[in-house]
Amino acid sequence: MATATLARGSGRSRYAFLLAPKALFGLLMIGALIVAGAFAPLIAPFDPARQDLMAAMTPPQLTGPHFLGTDHVGRDLLSRIIFGARVSLLIAIAVVVFSGIAGIVLGIVSGYFGSRIDSLIQKFLEVFWAFPPLLLAIAIVAFLGQGLAIVIIALASQRWIPYCRLARAEAMSLRDREFVVAARSLGAGHTRILREHILPNILPSMLVVGTFAMATAIISEAALSFLGLGVPPTIPTWGGMLADARAYISTSWWMALFPGLCIFLTVLGINLLGDVLRTRFDPKIKNF
Amino acid sequence: MLTYSVKRLFGVIPVLLIVSLLVFLLMQAAPGDPVSMLVSDEATTEDRERIAAAWGLDQPASVQYLNFLTNAASGDLGTSFRYREPVMDLVLARLPASIELALYATLLAISIGIPLGVLAAAKPNSIFDTVGSIGGFFGISMPNFWLGILMILIFAGHLNLLPSGGREPWGMDLPRLSGFLTLDAVLQGRWDALWQALRHLALPAIVLGTAMTGIIMQITRASMLENLGEDYVMTARAKGLSNRVVLWRHAFRNALVSVITIIGLEFGALISGAIIVETVFSWPGIGLLLIQGITFRDFPLITGLVLIYTTIFVMMNVLIDILYTIVDPRIRMR
Numbered sequence: 001m002a003t004a005t006l007a008r009g010s011g012r013s014r015y016a017f018l019l020a021p022k023a024l025f026g027l028l029m030i031g032a033l034i035v036a037g038a039f040a041p042l043i044a045p046f047d048p049a050r051q052d053l054m055a056a057m058t059p060p061q062l063t064g065p066h067f068l069g070t071d072h073v074g075r076d077l078l079s080r081i082i083f084g085a086r087v088s089l090l091i092a093i094a095v096v097v098f099s100g101i102a103g104i105v106l107g108i109v110s111g112y113f114g115s116r117i118d119s120l121i122q123k124f125l126e127v128f129w130a131f132p133p134l135l136l137a138i139a140i141v142a143f144l145g146q147g148l149a150i151v152i153i154a155l156a157s158q159r160w161i162p163y164c165r166l167a168r169a170e171a172m173s174l175r176d177r178e179f180v181v182a183a184r185s186l187g188a189g190h191t192r193i194l195r196e197h198i199l200p201n202i203l204p205s206m207l208v209v210g211t212f213a214m215a216t217a218i219i220s221e222a223a224l225s226f227l228g229l230g231v232p233p234t235i236p237t238w239g240g241m242l243a244d245a246r247a248y249i250s251t252s253w254w255m256a257l258f259p260g261l262c263i264f265l266t267v268l269g270i271n272l273l274g275d276v277l278r279t280r281f282d283p284k285i286k287n288f
Numbered sequence: 289m290l291t292y293s294v295k296r297l298f299g300v301i302p303v304l305l306i307v308s309l310l311v312f313l314l315m316q317a318a319p320g321d322p323v324s325m326l327v328s329d330e331a332t333t334e335d336r337e338r339i340a341a342a343w344g345l346d347q348p349a350s351v352q353y354l355n356f357l358t359n360a361a362s363g364d365l366g367t368s369f370r371y372r373e374p375v376m377d378l379v380l381a382r383l384p385a386s387i388e389l390a391l392y393a394t395l396l397a398i399s400i401g402i403p404l405g406v407l408a409a410a411k412p413n414s415i416f417d418t419v420g421s422i423g424g425f426f427g428i429s430m431p432n433f434w435l436g437i438l439m440i441l442i443f444a445g446h447l448n449l450l451p452s453g454g455r456e457p458w459g460m461d462l463p464r465l466s467g468f469l470t471l472d473a474v475l476q477g478r479w480d481a482l483w484q485a486l487r488h489l490a491l492p493a494i495v496l497g498t499a500m501t502g503i504i505m506q507i508t509r510a511s512m513l514e515n516l517g518e519d520y521v522m523t524a525r526a527k528g529l530s531n532r533v534v535l536w537r538h539a540f541r542n543a544l545v546s547v548i549t550i551i552g553l554e555f556g557a558l559i560s561g562a563i564i565v566e567t568v569f570s571w572p573g574i575g576l577l578l579i580q581g582i583t584f585r586d587f588p589l590i591t592g593l594v595l596i597y598t599t600i601f602v603m604m605n606v607l608i609d610i611l612y613t614i615v616d617p618r619i620r621m622r
Binding site for chain 2: 126127130131132133134135138139140142143144145215219222223226227228229239242245246249250253256257259260263264267268271272275
């Protein structure tokens with residue numbers, strides 16, 4: 001494991017594991033999310049905010065203008081779903097990157113140096129771990145108010161912990177390995193060892209953690225939006241669309257079906273991809 | 289054993305203190321003056337000052353925090369802005385509803401997840417095995433608020449079989465003894481009320497239990513497969529014991545530690561899941577109370593509930609750790 005890096009293997013076989021059906025489905029979902037998110041204004045047939053009360057609650061139509069139907073004020077569901085992908089994508093990437101950086105840095109420092117700094121970081125972790133999942137995020141948004149940056153901070157507030165735990169464990173087992181000891185005896189400083197010897201070797205497992213973190217971020221953002229604690233309600237989100245759908249559940253099933261299906265399939269795909277990556281890089285990573 | 293338990297229990301105190309400080313700081317950082325949530329728009333400056341003094345909001349933040357801590361230590365979490373009642377009373381009145389829902393969800397998850405997991409392990413590549421391995425991913429990927437809405441759509445809407453929300457039909461006059469409706473109904477022999485309570489519990493409990501069912505199923509399966517490959521299982525089979533005895537009395541008993549572990553680990557997910565499920569089904573528990581409190585910017589209520597949830601969660605984790613050392617004495621005490 002210690003000498004394994006992303007560059008393990010050679011030629012085409014290196015990425016062959018990504019062709020497993022589970023991985024392909026996951027990559028397809030991430031690809032769709034990126035395309036929908038990045039090119040939403042080009043793809044979406046309508047302005048997601050445009051109301052058309054005459055066409056309110058139009059059921060899905062195969063040939064008409066509103067493929068997935070419209071909501072209670074006549075906004076096009078497909079367009080809102082495409083724009084909703086933007087929020088999911090943006091928040092997921094931001095949460096995965098910020099919590100990843102924080103977690104990895106704290107984790108390798110904790111595991112590599114040990115002693116005082118380790119116990120300090122572990123105490124810090126314990127406090128954030130004391131909150132049930134999502135509750136700290138709910139509290140942050142409840143007090144600080146809605147907004148993109150606040151939602152990202154709220155969701156990252158606990159997401160760094162899995163990175164930190166695993167990075168710490170791996171850094172601990174790496175610090176006494178021959179190549180690290182050799183580098184140290186050749187006069188390499190701590191920063192250099194951490195950057196050039198520890199970090200590259202834990203990246204594969206961090207990729208696995210990051211994949212699952214992305215799935216969690218998407219589902220949590222949707223949950224916050226559903227509870228009315230996400231980004232401001234004027235921005236279309238999948239969770240917010242489901243919250244709207246609750247009131248019209250007996251008349252307009254499509255309002256509830258499609259946004260939820262998007263969340264489910266996206267999260268399922270990413271989780272399956274995470275599982276493939278986990279088996280590929282390290283079957284030992286289980287409950288982190 | 290006892291020293292370990294006592295040490296773990298006392299170790300919780302500093303964590304909870306820092307948690308309370310963190311939540312208090314968040315509240316202080318909230319934009320807007322909390323006094324404006326207590327007075328009408330026409331209130332004069334004197335009115336505002338009088339009300340701020342009455343609620344202790346004119347004190348410096350450090351004094352407010354110390355007051356809050358001393359009161360909290362004696363079980364007083366302050367007074368709700370919206371209900372003008374002690375937060376603790378509001379929580380205690382709604383806690384049985386939340387516990388009842390969580391209990392039924394857990395029971396459901398255990399009674400479906402464990403047998404399916406054992407069957408999946410006993411018959412690899414059978415239909416149970418396929419269901420088991422898909423079930424776990426399904427469980428962690430399915431947003432419970434969506435599942436809840438779909439359930440309402442199908443069972444309350446189209447089929448019209450079950451109520452879409454609430455805990456009891458309007459006007460059901462069941463005197464409260466314990467606050468657990470199903471228990472109270474049985475104790476008083478009110479079978480009509482029991483039937484109604486179970487009908488209302490059905491959908492929220494299924495939705496809340498779904499994710500846990502999938503995870504219990506996966507863990508049971510994996511742990512059973514591990515144990516079925518052990519020598520003692522082969523010995524048991526060689527002795528001529530029936531498949532059922534080998535499966536349940538030998539392998540399953542050893543797989544139980546992992547199952548208990550995962551039920552404990554899932555307790556946090558159960559709490560956050562309940563907040564959402566209670567909102568979807570208008571279930572009058574503390575999760576719904578929290579979300580309603582947030583809508584009204586009821587700061588004392590939010591702070592109190594966050595601290596109660598966190599305390600329950602932390603204590604539960606400690607209890608599970610202590611339980612381990614009883615179930616499996618090999619786990620060394622740190």
